[in-house]
């Protein structure tokens with residue numbers, strides 16, 4: 683005798699929460715892309731981004747050279 687089918691309750695996710703979550707994931711992916719770009723993992727000609735990150739480190743007072 684088969685078990686009776688049961689309905690599964692799916693938790694409601696508000697569109698606003700979904701949008702915030704997707705935006706957060708998107709920003710983190712962009713940040714990961716920029717860091718990889720700066721490290722030369724994606725592009726070997728990313729000197730502009732390297733200089734930008736370098737200047738940012740100097741603005742924060744991080745010694746590097």
Ligand SMILES: [Zn+2]
Pocket residue numbers: 736740746747
């Ligand atoms: Zn420097």
